[in-house]
Amino acid sequence: MKKLLKWIAFGFLGLLVLGFVIESTKSPEQKAADQANAQQREADEAQARALQAKQEADSLPTVTATEMVKAYEANTIAADQQFKGKKFKVTGTIGDINTDIMGNPYLVLRASGNPFNQPQFSFDKGASAQLANVTKGSKITLICTGKGDVAKTPMSGSCSII
Structure with missing residues (x-):
């Protein structure tokens, strides 16, 4: 059981390191594009929440x-x-x-x-x-x-x- 937990921990740590390496190799343009996409997603989600809140408000007595x-x-x-x-x-x-x-x-x-x-x-x-x-x-x-x-x-x- 201890060996299994060790392998799981090493696997998790390896994935974490891999994520940092991939992120650090991105060009500034890729990072800017990723940030713009994230901001657009946040704006779209906020707009969807506002629309849902308005629809809920319209349906209330x-x-x-x-x-x-x-x-x-x-x-x-x-x-x-x-x-x-x-x-x-x-x-x-x-x-x-x-x-x-x-x-x-x-x-x-x-x-x-x-x-x-x-x-x-x-x-x-x-x-x-x-x-x-x-x-x-x-x-x-x-x-x-x-x-x-x-x-x-x-x-x-x-x-x-x-």
């Missing part, structure tokens, strides 16, 4: 912040079946921009009805730079996953701005 609040006020169980654990698009006017106790950013969208039940939409910390560019009172559309409610306040997470 869309609600307003007010419709979410009304759904939770009318029937929490039915609203959870509609939103909790599901992705959706939500549109509304930004009422507040804040962070929670863990430093994660979130938005509050204005909704008619009880002023204490304005829906909250949380983001990853990485979205802080993007959220620094939004302002209270502006209209926004988000893609989020529902997290249920806290005392009839709709909560959503994993949000992104579209």
